[in-house]
Every structure is written in structure tokens, then in C-alpha cells.
Amino acid sequence: MDNSIIRVETLHKSYVNGSNALHVLKGVDLDIRQGEMVSIMGSSGSGKSTLLNIIGILDNYDAGAYYLDGIKIEKMSETRAARFRNKYIGFVFQSFNLISFKNAMENVALPLYYQKVSRKKRNMIALEYLEKLGLREWAHHLPSELSGGQKQRVAIARSLISKPKVILADEPTGALDSVTSEEVMEILKEVNATGISIIIVTHENEIAAQTQRIIRLRDGIIESNEVNHNFSNEVSAGVLLEQR
Amino acid sequence: MFDKDRWQEIFIAIKQNKLRSVLTAFGVFWGIFMLVVMTGSGNGLVNGVTQGTANFASNSAFMWTQNTTKPYKGFRQGRWWNFNNRDMEIIRDQVPGVDVIAPRLQGWDVSQGENVHRGLRSGSFTVNGDYPAYNLIDPSEMIHGRFINEMDIHLRRKVCIIGERVYEVMFERGEDPVGQYMKVSGVYFQVVGVFRTLNPNIQLGSNKSESIYVPFTTMQQVYNYGDRVHYFGFTAKDGHSVAETAEQVMAVLKNNHSVAPDDNDAIGHFNVEEMVRTMTYLFLGINMLIWIVGIGTLIAGAVGISNIMVVVVKERTKEIGIQRAIGARPWTIVSQILTESVFLTTLAGFMGLSLGTLVLHGVDTALTHAQASMPADEQVFFTNPEIGVTMAVASLIILIITGLIAGLIPAQKAVRIKPIEALRHE
Ligand SMILES: Nc1ncnc2c1ncn2[C@@H]1O[C@H](COP(=O)(O)OP(=O)(O)O)[C@@H](O)[C@H]1O
Ligand SMILES: [Mg+2]
Numbered sequence: 302m303d304n305s306i307i308r309v310e311t312l313h314k315s316y317v318n319g320s321n322a323l324h325v326l327k328g329v330d331l332d333i334r335q336g337e338m339v340s341i342m343g344s345s346g347s348g349k350s351t352l353l354n355i356i357g358i359l360d361n362y363d364a365g366a367y368y369l370d371g372i373k374i375e376k377m378s379e380t381r382a383a384r385f386r387n388k389y390i391g392f393v394f395q396s397f398n399l400i401s402f403k404n405a406m407e408n409v410a411l412p413l414y415y416q417k418v419s420r421k422k423r424n425m426i427a428l429e430y431l432e433k434l435g436l437r438e439w440a441h442h443l444p445s446e447l448s449g450g451q452k453q454r455v456a457i458a459r460s461l462i463s464k465p466k467v468i469l470a471d472e473p474t475g476a477l478d479s480v481t482s483e484e485v486m487e488i489l490k491e492v493n494a495t496g497i498s499i500i501i502v503t504h505e506n507e508i509a510a511q512t513q514r515i516i517r518l519r520d521g522i523i524e525s526n527e528v529n530h531n532f533s534n535e536v537s538a539g540v541l542l543e544q545r
Numbered sequence: 546m547f548d549k550d551r552w553q554e555i556f557i558a559i560k561q562n563k564l565r566s567v568l569t570a571f572g573v574f575w576g577i578f579m580l581v582v583m584t585g586s587g588n589g590l591v592n593g594v595t596q597g598t599a600n601f602a603s604n605s606a607f608m609w610t611q612n613t614t615k616p617y618k619g620f621r622q623g624r625w626w627n628f629n630n631r632d633m634e635i636i637r638d639q640v641p642g643v644d645v646i647a648p649r650l651q652g653w654d655v656s657q658g659e660n661v662h663r664g665l666r667s668g669s670f671t672v673n674g675d676y677p678a679y680n681l682i683d684p685s686e687m688i689h690g691r692f693i694n695e696m697d698i699h700l701r702r703k704v705c706i707i708g709e710r711v712y713e714v715m716f717e718r719g720e721d722p723v724g725q726y727m728k729v730s731g732v733y734f735q736v737v738g739v740f741r742t743l744n745p746n747i748q749l750g751s752n753k754s755e756s757i758y759v760p761f762t763t764m765q766q767v768y769n770y771g772d773r774v775h776y777f778g779f780t781a782k783d784g785h786s787v788a789e790t791a792e793q794v795m796a797v798l799k800n801n802h803s804v805a806p807d808d809n810d811a812i813g814h815f816n817v818e819e820m821v822r823t824m825t826y827l828f829l830g831i832n833m834l835i836w837i838v839g840i841g842t843l844i845a846g847a848v849g850i851s852n853i854m855v856v857v858v859k860e861r862t863k864e865i866g867i868q869r870a871i872g873a874r875p876w877t878i879v880s881q882i883l884t885e886s887v888f889l890t891t892l893a894g895f896m897g898l899s900l901g902t903l904v905l906h907g908v909d910t911a912l913t914h915a916q917a918s919m920p921a922d923e924q925v926f927f928t929n930p931e932i933g934v935t936m937a938v939a940s941l942i943i944l945i946i947t948g949l950i951a952g953l954i955p956a957q958k959a960v961r962i963k964p965i966e967a968l969r970h971e
Contacts, residue, residue: 359870359965379875379960387872398867398968402557407550414550415872459871 305368306466306498307333307356312365314351325351327521328365333500335466338493340501340509343518349502350471352518356500357390357469358382370466387415391460391497393470397452399444405431405455406440412463423462430458434488450481457488467498474508486511555885558857569853570893572846573947577894577940580839581901581932587831589908589930594824596928597746602682602780603821604644606791607749608798608814609776617805626802626811628774630765635801640793642785645681648774650674650764651750655730661715661757662728668714670707671751672729674764682778683744685753688712690723690738697737697760703767705729706738708754729757732767787818843943847890847951854886854955858962865959866967879956886952887945894944898937905930 314326325348333339341349354360355367358374367374369389377385392398399408406427413423431440434454444452453473460468470489474482486508493499501512509515510531517524559566613624633648652672659667680692688709697704707715707722716722722736734757742753764770781790795812798804804811858865865878908930916928 354965357870359963359968379869383869383872383874386870392870394968398863398870400864400867402553407553411550411868412871415868415874415877420549463872 304335305332306335306337306370307331307500308366308368309352309356310366312352312355312367313363314348314355314360315363325521326355326362329518329521329523331516331523331526333467333498336493336496336498337514338490338499338501338512339514339516340503340512341516341518342502342504342506342509343524344504347518348521349518353469353471353500353502356467357392358385383415387412387463389466391463391465391468393453393456393460393468393473395472395475397444397449397456397476399452399455399459401444404441404443405436405447408444408455409458409462411459416463426462427458430462431455434458448481449477450484453477453481453485454488457485457492461492461497465497467500468492470499470501472502472504474503474505479507482508551881551884554881555888558885559889562857565853566889569849570889570896572849573843573890573893573944574846574897574900576839576841576843576846577897577944578901579842580835580940581898581936582904583835583839584832584936585901585905585908585930585932587828587835588932589927590831591828592929593927594746598744600684600743601747601817602684604787604818605682605778605780606787606814606816606818607776607778608791608794608812611811611813613804613808614810615805615808617808618803620803626804628777628798630772630774632798632801633774633777636779636794636797639797640790642781642790642793644780644782645678646777646779647676647678647682648761648777649676649679650761650768650770650773651775652730652764652768655768656751660730661711663715663725666715668711670711671756672764672768673751673756673758674761674770675758676761679758679778682780683742683747683749685740685742688739688741689721690736692738692740693758693760698762701763701766702760703732703734703763704737705734705757705759706740707736707758708752708756709739709741710752710754711757712739727757729759730768734759781818787816791816840943843947846893847947850886850890850948850951851954854882854952855958857885858882858955858959861959862962862967865962866964869962869964870968875960878959882956882959883949883952886955887948890948890951891941891944894940894947898940902932902937905932 309329309331312326312329312331313324316323316325329352331352341352343349351360355362356369358369358377361376369385374385400411403411406424409430410420410423410427413426414420418426428437428440431437434457436451436454436458439447439451439455444455447455457468457473468489473489474485477485482505489499489501490511499512501508503509510529513529514527515529516526608628610626610628613620613622613626616622628648630648633646636643636646650673652674656669656671659669660672661668661670675693676698677693677695685692687706689712690706693704693706696702705727707727712722715727716725722739725736726733727736728734740753740758745753759767765772779790779794781787791814795814796806798812799806799808865873868878869875912927912930
């Protein structure tokens with residue numbers, strides 16, 4: 302498949318703890334196409350985060366192969382890994398992971414700092430993204446002054462600013478109430494509509510139901526990989542419009 | 546280096562832990578402060594001593610007679626003897642290493658009581674008989690008139706030059722003393738000059754500012770010293786060591802006066818070259834001590850900074866993980882930690898440097914005031930405590946290097962942080 306953005310072949314990963322080895326991924330195959338929005342489901346401890354970390358080049362794998370945008374990702378220097386992450390991947394975490402002493406705008410602008418974009422320019426771009434996410438007037442607030450939903454929107458803006466090809470979201474709604482979760486999902490769908498692939502790890506069926514494909518992981522192998530027939534690509538823009 | 550994001554992190558880190566930052570920085574502050582104050586004081590001592598001796602001929606020695614301690618050629622031990630004019634001739638002829646030689650008379654017996662009179666004024670001053678060559682060994686500057694010259698020696702002129710204090714006592718303030726007469730121990734002398742010694746810290750027998758120098762030959766004749774020489778100074782020619790030349794001079798003298806060649810106590814002598822060498826080593830020793838203590842304190846300070854940075858890195862584990870996940874390279878993190886460490890070290894050190902300089906300046910001012918109210922001829926062994934620009938620049942460079950070294954271990958710890966592990970701490 303030519304337009305695959307992420308391709309994983311018989312991926313194995315074990316965590317070695319002294320003499321104990323925990324075999325977490327036992328031959329995972331995956332192919333995600335450009336512009337797809339998929340969810341990975343599975344019970345706690347089934348290896349979802351492990352898989353996502355490998356895809357995000359935050360961790361190494363033991364056996365198998367991983368291609369990101371057609372490039373084989375193997376053991377590489379941290380500097381090279383950082384460049385790949387910065388160029389291809391945006392992260393959204395369950396606990397937002399904003400930097401506490403930087404305001405919303407500075408947090409969003411941070412990935413551009415590592416690309417050596419000038420301060421003035423990157424702050425301007427950050428403001429544009431905050432505007433898109435309806436947070437323009439919160440730009441100069443610290444994370445501690447924002448609600449959970451606002452924090453996650455700042456985190457999404459941060460993941461978008463370096464124009465990644467894929468967004469990896471590990472339980473992005475795990476710390477949010479259902480109304481806020483719904484808002485965040487609307488935003489992610491809107492982002493997906495611009496052509497960016499999204500992988501969401503979740504164990505909530507309502508979240509998974511809003512993605513094009515649902516991948517179920519169980520004991521380190523893929524149990525099912527199904528197209529979601531209930532998926533509707535129409536963005537219920539109402540939520541977002543209300544915000545603005 | 547100078548972008549706002551990096552400085553923001555540094556200031557936030559310092560602000561969040563004000564007390565900790567201050568306590569940490571104090572070690573480095575104190576190290577540099579000590580280094581500056583001690584070096585300045587050391588320099589003050591060196592300046593004080595060398596300023597009062599620097600003009601003294603360092604390639605010189607002085608000799609005087611003492612009782613013999615060995616019987617020789619029919620003479621008993623404990624015999625008193627004197628140098629004389631002939632000795633000086635023979636030394637000039639026979640010891641090639643001698644450059645200039647300056648025989649002296651020290652007029653103890655003519656310096657008793659109120660020995661100097663001029664009109665209604667009188668005073669008690671030391672009288673010395675001197676050759677012009679003396680001014681080459683222990684130089685003076687002339688405030689009025691001239692030094693004793695060869696014609697004075699040759700013609701046995703009854704002229705004299707006087708020390709500053711003599712002038713103050715015997716003349717009106719501002720009065721021109723040259724050409725005036727003074728009665729010195731019963732004999733009239735014409736004053737031809739007023740001298741001020743350039744070596745106030747070296748006194749030979751008497752305070753030079755309270756001395757009267759008359760031509761050596763005149764003194765021998767007028768006060769009945771015959772052909773005696775009380776003591777003499779000489780300088781060694783270039784390429785001749787003072788110690789070796791002195792040995793040769795002493796051998797000649799002993800031979801001349803039937804003193805046992807191995808009677809080491811019959812001639813007293815003082816080798817300026819050796820003294821200077823000793824002083825140089827002493828100063829070197831003091832300087833080394835200062836640097837050892839200063840650098841030691843600085844190292845302790847650097848260890849403190851290093852420790853605190855390790856704690857800071859630990860506290861920021863998660864933050865560093867986030868930064869790494871969104872694209873920060875290891876070098877970004879390393880340079881961040883190093884900048885912070887160098888900044889803390891340099892800031893603290895700069896404060897130490899400033900305060901140290903301030904303290905030295907205060908001491909200098911106080912000393913200047915104290916000296917102004919002291920008698921002019923008072924010996925001063927401590928002047929201009931200060932550190933040079935070189936020293937200031939050197940300590941800044943040392944600080945930056947110290948900061949870099951202090952940051953090395955924490956920076957290494959920061960790079961070892963793996964993004965996943967940092968992010969898993971939830
Ligand atoms: N760094 C690690 N070292 C050792 N074991 C780990 C590590 N990370 C995860 N695990 C273990 O691997 C298994 C899968 O973890 P994870 O991928 O986080 O599961 P999930 O995200 O699906 O809940 C769990 O049993 C977990 O305890
Ligand atoms: Mg997980």
C-alpha cells in the first residue's frame with residue numbers, strides 16, 4: 302500500500318526486569334493509511350501504550366519491523382529520534398503534560414523552539430492555533446489557570462503546530478468528563494478532516510465508536526481489526542461553533 | 546544562548562527555590578570572595594615590602610668586623626679588629642667580581658646627645674661618612690641640592706647632605722638649605738643637599754631620614770677615625786654571584802688581618818641577593834597558599850552547585866521527558882543545564898568578585914588615611930591591596946569553567962532520562 306503512514310510487521314516487545322522478561326507485544330501487524338482515524342482498544346495492561354510509544358519512537362522494539370511514512374525506523378541516536386518526532390508526530394497525553402511555568406501560548410510554541418524558529422514568529426503561529434481551538438483569550442494564562450478541557454485543547458494545539466503527519470493520543474479523554482470528552486473528540490475529528498492521521502488509545506466504547514477503524518488488542522496480539530460501519534465523517538460542528 | 550525560553554527556565558528554577566539557590570551559590574560566592582581578598586592582601590604585602598626595598602641594589606652585600614673566634618698566627622681568639630682604607634684598595638685590585646664598593650663610617654661616638662646646632666636650633670642626629678658609590682647601592686632621591694661627589698672626597702670638603710627629618714628640625718619650612726652652615730659635633734659643615742631614601746624599609750643601623758652624610762675622607766680626618774672603615778657595601782658585577790664574590794672578599798680581608806681562614810664569625814655579612822631570593826620564595830609560597838585555599842573553597846562551591854543541579858534535574862524529570870517527546874534534542878537539554886550551572890556559578894562568583902574588590906578598596910582607603918596621619922618616615926609594609934584586571938579576568942574564566950564542570954554530571958543525568966520513563970510517572 303502506497304499511502305500507508307504507519308506500517309508495523311510482527312512486532313515484538315518484552316520488558317526485561319532483572320531475570321524476569323515480560324513479553325508485552327507478541328507479533329503485532331498494523332497498517333494505517335494517510336488520513337485515517339483509528340482507535341486502539343484493549344483492557345488495561347494489554348500493551349496499548351507500549352505499541353503507541355514504539356510508534357512514537359519513544360521506545361525501541363525487539364523484533365519485527367516498523368515503517369513510518371515508508372522509512373524504516375530502527376535503533377537510532379536520540380538526536381535523530383528527536384528530529385523524527387518533531388517532524389512527523391504530535392503527542393496528546395491523558396494528563397496533558399503541559400509545562401507548568403509556561404503560559405498556553407509558550408507551551409503551544411515549544412515544538413517550534415526546537416526547530417529554531419524565532420520567538421516572535423513561533424508565538425504568532427501559536428496564537429493562530431489557539432485561535433482555531435477557541436483559546437485565543439487564554440493565551441497568556443498558565444496551565445494551572447485552565448480547565449481540563451482547555452488544557453487538552455492547548456496540548457492538541459501544541460501537537461499540531463509542527464504540522465505532523467500523525468497524532469498519537471494515549472487516552473486523551475481519560476481525565477475528562479463526558480461533555481468535555483465529546484468536545485475533544487470533535488476537535489480531533491476536525492483535525493483528522495484536514496488530512497492528519499490520528500491514533501487514539503482508549504478503553505471507552507463511545508470514543509472508539511467515533512473512529513473509522515477499531516483495533517482490539519488482547520494479550521499482546523491483535524484480536525480484531527474492523528472498519529467501523531457506524532462511523533460518520535460529518536463533523537457535528539455545533540460544539541465547536543458554540544465555543545467560539 | 547540568549548533566547549528567552551532558556552533564561553525563563555533558569556529564572557523560574559531560581560525563583561521557585563530562592564533559599565536553596567542562595568545557599569548553593571554562597572559556596573562559590575565565598576570561594577571567589579576569599580580568593581580576591583586574600584590575593585589582594587597578598588599583593589598588598591608584596592607591594593608594601595617591595596616598594597620600600599625595590600630600589601636597593603639586589604646584587605649587593607654588606608660586611609663588618611666582629612671579634613675573632615679562633616687563635617691564629619700568634620694572635621689570641623676574641624681579638625677586636627677593623628677594616629681600613631688599604632683593605633678597600635686590595636679588594637678593588639684582587640676581587641674581579643666586585644663592581645662598586647662603598648666604605649662607610651658610622652659615627653656613633655659623634656652622634657651623642659644634641660650634636661647638631663644651627664643658630665637657636667639643635668637636634669640629635671646620626672653622622673655617616675660616605676662615598677658617592679653608596680648612592681648606587683642604597684639610592685636616595687635629592688629633594689634639594691646634590692649627593693656627595695668625588696671632589697668632596699678628594700678635597701675632604703666640609704660639606705654634608707641631610708635627611709628629611711634633619712631638614713625639618715634644623716630649617717624653616719620652605720627655607721633653601723643649600724649653602725647654609727650647621728655645626729655637627731663641633732665642626733661646621735656646609736649643607737649641599739637634602740635626600741630622601743628610596744628604601745625606607747631597609748635601615749642600616751639608624752633611621753636614614755634622621756641622618757647626616759658627610760664625605761668619607763672628611764669624616765676620617767675631622768673626627769679622628771684614622772684610616773678606619775666601619776663597614777662597607779659592594780655590588781657584584783653582572784655574571785658574578787654575590788655569595789661567591791663575598792667569599793673571595795672575606796678571604797682577602799682575613800689574609801690581610803691575620804684572621805684564621807676558617808674563622809667564619811670574624812666577619813659579619815649580609816647578602817641582599819639571598820634576602821631577595823628568600824623574599825621571592827616567601828611571596829611565591831604565600832601566593833600558592835592563597836590559590837590552594839581559594840581554589841579549594843571554589844571546588845567545594847562547585848560541588849554544591851553540582852549537587853543542587855542534580856536535584857533540579859530530578860525534579861524536572863517529567864518536564865524533560867515532555868520536552869524530549871515533543872522534539873528537544875539531547876544537546877538542547879544538556880546546553881540548558883550547562884547554561885544554568887554556568888549562570889549560577891558566574892553570578893555568584895561575580896558577586897564575590899565585586900564584594901571582594903569593594904572590601905579591598907575600603908581597606909586601601911583606610912590605609913591611605915592612616916598613613917597620611919603617620920610620621921613620613923614610618924615603615925609601611927602593606928600598601929595598595931588590589932587585584933589586577935588579569936586576576937579579575939582569570940577568575941571569571943575559572944568561574945565559567947567551574948560552572949561547566951559543575952554542570953557536567955547533572956547534564957549527563959538529564960540526558961539519560963528516557964522520555965517514556967519520565968512520562969510514565971503519572
Ligand atoms: N517500562 C516498563 N517496564 C516493565 N514493564 C512495563 C513497562 N511499561 C509497561 N510495562 C508492563 O507492560 C504491560 C503493558 O503495559 P501498557 O502498554 O502500558 O498497557 P496498557 O497501556 O494497555 O494499559 C503491563 O503489564 C505493564 O505493567
Ligand atoms: Mg496505557
